[in-house]
Amino acid sequence: MFDKLREAFSSLTKVVSEKKLSEKDIDEALYNFQLTLLESDVAQEVVDSMVGSLKTQMTGLKVERSKDTGSLVREKLRSTMTEIFTKAGTADVFRLIDEKKKKGEPFTILFLGINGTGKTTSVAKFAYLLKQAGYSVVVAAGDTHRAGAIEQLTEHANRISIKVIAQRYGSDPAAVARDGALYAKAHHIDVLLVDTAGRMQTNLNLMEEMGKIVRVVKPDFKIFIGDSLAGNDAISQAQLFNKYTGFDGAILTKTDADTKGGAALSIAYTTNRPILFLGVGQEYKDMKKFEPNSFVDALMA
Numbered sequence: 591m592f593d594k595l596r597e598a599f600s601s602l603t604k605v606v607s608e609k610k611l612s613e614k615d616i617d618e619a620l621y622n623f624q625l626t627l628l629e630s631d632v633a634q635e636v637v638d639s640m641v642g643s644l645k646t647q648m649t650g651l652k653v654e655r656s657k658d659t660g661s662l663v664r665e666k667l668r669s670t671m672t673e674i675f676t677k678a679g680t681a682d683v684f685r686l687i688d689e690k691k692k693k694g695e696p697f698t699i700l701f702l703g704i705n706g707t708g709k710t711t712s713v714a715k716f717a718y719l720l721k722q723a724g725y726s727v728v729v730a731a732g733d734t735h736r737a738g739a740i741e742q743l744t745e746h747a748n749r750i751s752i753k754v755i756a757q758r759y760g761s762d763p764a765a766v767a768r769d770g771a772l773y774a775k776a777h778h779i780d781v782l783l784v785d786t787a788g789r790m791q792t793n794l795n796l797m798e799e800m801g802k803i804v805r806v807v808k809p810d811f812k813i814f815i816g817d818s819l820a821g822n823d824a825i826s827q828a829q830l831f832n833k834y835t836g837f838d839g840a841i842l843t844k845t846d847a848d849t850k851g852g853a854a855l856s857i858a859y860t861t862n863r864p865i866l867f868l869g870v871g872q873e874y875k876d877m878k879k880f881e882p883n884s885f886v887d888a889l890m891a
């Protein structure tokens with residue numbers, strides 16, 4: 591996982607640790623670093639900010655030994671990444687669910703994202719996680735658009751023994767979600783998870799429709815599902831969904847197959863919303879809480 595980004599960091603540190611660098615050497619090292627960051631799906635804005643502050647720091651350095659330059663660069667890389675995740679904040683979904691539960695009301699979570707990013711799988715994984723933690727869960731089949739979507743969600747729900755609220759294909763997704771909310775309230779269910787149809791981020795009509803679902807359903811929480819393999823596309827999708835729906839946090843899927851690693855940083859930086867979980871495989875248990883510090887540690891290892 592994330593080898594490319596890890597290599598970018600270690601090779602920059604190695605170059606600057608080996609000998610005392612002239613300004614020209616620094617420029618060259620940073621240029622190469624910049625290229626590798628871009629190849630690792632780090633968004634241009636993040637690259638600019640990272641490289642810009644490194645350059646200022648490195649040219650002004652008055653350290654005796656090049657080894658010290660190496661550790662200063664490492665420190666700077668670490669603090670730049672930590673700052674991005676700190677700015678994006680955190681969201682404790684479980685605490686929010688508990689607060690709503692105290693009022694005797696179900697907590698509604700809407701899952702959003704474009705086609706094939708892993709929304710339905712993430713709904714199932716999240717339902718599984720909630721069940722493991724002792725919450726009661728119901729799912730609503732809000733993808734009334736794609737052939738097979740209702741059956742796919744129903745299959746997952748059967749496997750993890752939870753109820754699905756569904757209507758026919760072509761029904762209004764907002765109405766399905768409302769049905770789900772009524773069911774959850776009547777049966778004292780803690781959490782309602784709403785699956786939705788994949789939206790092409792380039793299709794503004796569909797984005798506006800998604801905004802409408804949000805206005806009608808008034809979910810307590812909206813999760814954007816980003817595919818870490820989608821590179822820069824995942825970043826522009828995140829920005830657009832955030833603009834139209836204002837999501838509360840993101841799940842980054844397929845990180846088990848991601849050899850690059852820049853998506854988490856880029857999404858957190860460009861949307862200022864926290865990454866909540868990482869999808870790390872295809873089984874229900876394969877969703878891990880995103881821990882910024884461990885993520886940064888792993889990249890700096």
Ligand SMILES: Nc1nc2c(ncn2[C@@H]2O[C@H](COP(=O)(O)OP(=O)(O)OP(=O)(O)O)[C@@H](O)[C@H]2O)c(=O)[nH]1
Pocket residue numbers: 703704705706707708709710711712733736739787788789843844845846847868869870871872876
């Ligand atoms: N390796 C891996 N595969 C994943 C992960 N999450 C989802 N997938 C796979 O990605 C594919 C698409 O997942 P879905 O959950 O159907 O995606 P979706 O966003 O609901 O797709 P649409 O309903 O068509 O918009 C499936 O084959 C999933 O098994 C993950 O974290 N790791």
Ligand SMILES: [Mg+2]
Pocket residue numbers: 709710711733739785786788
């Ligand atoms: Mg789906």
